[in-house]
Amino acid sequence: MEMSFTGWAVTALAILITGISKSGLGGALGGLAVPFLSIWISPRDAAAVMLPILIVMDLVGIRAWRGKADWHDLKIMIPGALTGIVIGSLTFGVMPDHLVKSLVGLIAVCFSLDRLLRKAGKVAIDQRPSKYFGWLCGAGSGFTSTLAHAGGPPVMIYLLSWSQPRETFVATTVFFFAFINLAKLPFYFGLGLFSRETLTMSLVLLPIVPIGVWSGVRLLKHIPERPFYLISTYALGLSGFKLLWDGVMV
Helix, strand or coil: CCCCHHHHHHHHHHHHHHHHHHHHCCCCCCCCHHHHHCCCCCHHHHHHHHHHHHHHHHHHHHHHHCCCCCHHHHHHHHHHHHHHHHHHHHHCCCCCHHHHHHHHHHHHHHHHHHHHHHCCCCCCECCCCCHHHHHHHHHHHHHHHHHHCCCHHHHHHHHCCECCCHHHHHHHHHHHHHHHHHHHHHHHHHCCCCCHHHHHHHHHHCCHHHHHHHHHHHHHHCCCHHHHHHHHHHHHHHHHHHHHHHHHCC
16 A cells, blocks of 8 residues: 555645544544545545544543543444444445445535524424434444544434534534444454554654644634534534545546
């Protein structure tokens, strides 16, 4: 696996944005790195390179956001995520990546447009969605995260459906992805995705992780509550459009 200087630079930037997004905007743009990496290496190798980086990113994020996650939501979403991981592992290489990306992207774009147009960007209602909806979003996140590390939109759709403190919102996503990324490790080993080359590339890119996480935490401190949810909704729509574009332009 050889990449040009441009490839390394673009990948490093994508990882930096991923760190900022995961620790500052709830992970809305966390799926950027794999598509960019896939320009230069295969999608399977790109997913293998990113998993160790995402795990370290999550562990650094846990340290920054410990004690602020909503465990009620985590207990609803994590069982669904485990189911999604198993299904995603069984269908890895069977279901085309572009189909998965298109479906997730379309859902994310539609949800964002609904919030922005019908609710005019207002913070969501106080009532938490049903447990079934939370489980379903968790399952969708586990499934799409296993195939392409694109699990952010389903989780954000659930968490943006009702109002909560922005710190709780971000902390919950950090803890959720720390769990599912660790849960994906044995499946990735079982699928034979890791190699000396992918692990070496992960190691080279790891120093970017703390910079991205620190930047995201600092950014969140300067964003008021209402603009935060408006920015998160726009970011969700942007990530959905990116996934939809990747899925269609194959």
